[in-house]
Amino acid sequence: MGRNDQTLVIGLGRFGRAIAETLGQLGHEVLGVDAAARTVQACSTSMTHVVQADATDADALRQLGAGDFPSAVVAIGSDIQASILVTYALVDLEIPRIWAKAITAEHGAILQRVGAHRVIFPERDMGVRMAHSMVGRTIDYIEIDENFVLIETTAPREAVGQTLEAAGLRKKYDVTVVCVKNPGGTFTYATPETVLQRGDLLVVAGSPERAETFAALD
Structure with missing residues (x-):
């Protein structure tokens, strides 16, 4: 271990x-x-x-x-x-x-x-998650269905200081970075030109296996 x-x-x-x-x-x-x-x-x-x-x-x-x-x-x-x-x-x-x-x-x-x-x-x-689910606006629930999830994680060390395009995370790990939040900031849509910084929070979409593998990166 x-x-x-x-x-x-x-x-x-x-x-x-x-x-x-x-x-x-x-x-x-x-x-x-x-x-x-x-x-x-x-x-x-x-x-x-x-x-x-x-x-x-x-x-x-x-x-x-x-x-x-x-x-x-x-x-x-x-x-x-x-x-x-x-x-x-x-x-x-x-x-x-x-x-x-x-x-x-x-x-x-x-x-x-x-x-x-x-x-x-x-x-x-x-209670909040259930209430959102009841009105069909489940944004904060990670599991969309059994084959697609959203995971909130931090930017991996290998990508810090690079744009998403240069880091090639989608190609390497088969996940999509949907949005990014800088420390003290608010979530914004991710673009190929988005530069990842240490401590950034990411919302990542993909299959459970792929997304969990990405979230486990150092």
């Missing part, structure tokens, strides 16, 4: 467990952590690495080697205090990428202040 394929998932309720199991199916090495012995036991049949621990305890996280993970997900649900404490501990361990689940706007704002790199609202986002 490459180091970038290792993820720490804390909180193994339905949301956290789904993340951990899906990452495992995608070939990532995942360490799942939960404070409840019953939850850990239930997950042991579907996850390779799962341990019972109080993740609000910074010493416990250090003993688990949490600081060695490049990515972490705080999937704790209703216990807002625990969610915040765990996120703070992971930030203190200088984990490069931390995703944290929030259940309210206030909770999300605190997680951002604490240092979470990305705050997600699963229940709210699913």
Whole structure:
């Protein structure tokens, strides 16, 4: 396993467990952590690495080697205090990428202040996506059908500083860059003359296999 394929998932309720199991199916090495012995036991049949621990305890996280993970997900649900404490501990361990689940706007704002790199609202986002789907304006849903997807990703290193035409991404990877967003900017339509910069966000269209391969580029 490459180091970038290792993820720490804390909180193994339905949301956290789904993340951990899906990452495992995608070939990532995942360490799942939960404070409840019953939850850990239930997950042991579907996850390779799962341990019972109080993740609000910074010493416990250090003993688990949490600081060695490049990515972490705080999937704790209703216990807002625990969610915040765990996120703070992971930030203190200088984990490069931390995703944290929030259940309210206030909770999300605190997680951002604490240092979470990305705050997600699963229940709210699913409601928004479902509402858009009901009126036929599903723009933010990645899967268009089983053979065509939109994936939001960052510009690959090999293309930074080049125009899309010069980079030849469509020819190399059989995907189409639909639009580009510069850091702090807004999404604009991509053209052959669009120059990709480090940190740009791309919306890429193609088959699931091709788009996922492109999104996995360094």
